[in-house]
Amino acid sequence: MDSTRSQNNGKGAMTRSRRIANIALLTSLALIFSYVEAILPFNIGIPGVKLGIANIVIVIALYRIDAKSALSINLIRIFISGFLFSGVFGILYSLAGGLLSLGVMAALKKTDLFSVIGISVAGGVMHNLGQLLTATLIIENLAMFVYFPVLLFSGIICGIIVGIVCYKVMQHLDHV
Amino acid sequence: MFKILRKADIILIVLLIVCGLAGSAFLVMTQADMGSAAKVTVDGKEYGTYPLSEDRTVDLGTGNIVSVKDGSVYMESATCTGQDCVHEGKISKPGRTIVCLPHKVLIEIEGGGDGFDTISK
CATH class of the missing domain: 2.60.320.10 (N-utilization substance G protein NusG, insert domain)
Structure with missing residues (x-):
């Protein structure tokens, strides 16, 4: 049902300029979310645990446009927010997490078995897993994996929250 | 409108939780002999x-x-x-x-x- 909708979204094929405008708009939205998250005092003392509200935009782009656009948005967001807030290593971590998470989300969406909550839970967990793998590679110490259960559970919980938000947002996007 | 939660979602989440619990259990058990x-x-x-x-x-x-x-x-x-x-x-x-x-x-x-x-x- 939702796939037919997104095809009809631009009254037939989405024009190139409309696509670019949409990606630009969503990228800036994702950037704002990254910024809000960077200044949000949501920090429970474990590095890597965060809400991932920028993922809302990515998931919606994945549903409403396509995987390619979601990838563009994610890459641009990661580089710009990396240069603005976190530095080169931050980009490296985000890149690993973002690419793995988007890859899995796109693959799971293709199966057409999952709702947006399942997709975003998988995305959240994979994002954390990607970052953990990068950290393990950089530090060259498997002991990093003691964080794994913590990051897994935080990924599940944040993924559910993000999924519910996406669901609600897309419900209203339907009326636009 | 598509459903908010499907069977596959629940299976996925349960699977991940089981993974996390298994990981935690593994950690607790290995940490027991971690004293060197x-x-x-x-x-x-x-x-x-x-x-x-x-x-x-x-x-x-x-x-x-x-x-x-x-x-x-x-x-x-x-x-x-x-x-x-x-x-x-x-x-x-x-x-x-x-x-x-x-x-x-x-x-x-x-x-x-x-x-x-x-x-x-």
């Missing part, structure tokens, strides 16, 4: 550090005999009246101690989870 060595202190001075991986028996010369066996350490015998240290039994987890007050002997398990504690404030 027993540090023996006599009268405030370090007497010696013995890796838990090697079985051995050490006579401290104070009347206390310390044994390391199968990854844990225990006070085999003591000449004091209380015998509290002997009754303490085997210890293997980091931070655990056996104390023999009359002879001022302290056995501490070292190493392991330092700095990698999963519990956070």
Whole structure:
């Protein structure tokens, strides 16, 4: 049902300029979310645990446009927010997490078995897993994996929250 | 409108939770043997550090005999009246101690989870 909708979204094929405008708009939205998250005092003392509200935009782009656009948005967001807030290593971590998470989300969406909550839970967990793998590679110490259960559970919980938000947002996007 | 939660979602989430629980259980179990060595202190001075991986028996010369066996350490015998240290039994987890007050002997398990504690404030 939702796939037919997104095809009809631009009254037939989405024009190139409309696509670019949409990606630009969503990228800036994702950037704002990254910024809000960077200044949000949501920090429970474990590095890597965060809400991932920028993922809302990515998931919606994945549903409403396509995987390619979601990838563009994610890459641009990661580089710009990396240069603005976190530095080169931050980009490296985000890149690993973002690419793995988007890859899995796109693959799971293709199966057409999952709702947006399942997709975003998988995305959240994979994002954390990607970052953990990068950290393990950089530090060259498997002991990093003691964080794994913590990051897994935080990924599940944040993924559910993000999924519910996406669901609600897309419900209203339907009326636009 | 598509459904908010489907069967596959629940399976996925349950699967991930099981993964997380298994991971935590694995960590808790490995952390139990994470103690790497027993540090023996006599009268405030370090007497010696013995890796838990090697079985051995050490006579401290104070009347206390310390044994390391199968990854844990225990006070085999003591000449004091209380015998509290002997009754303490085997210890293997980091931070655990056996104390023999009359002879001022302290056995501490070292190493392991330092700095990698999963519990956070």
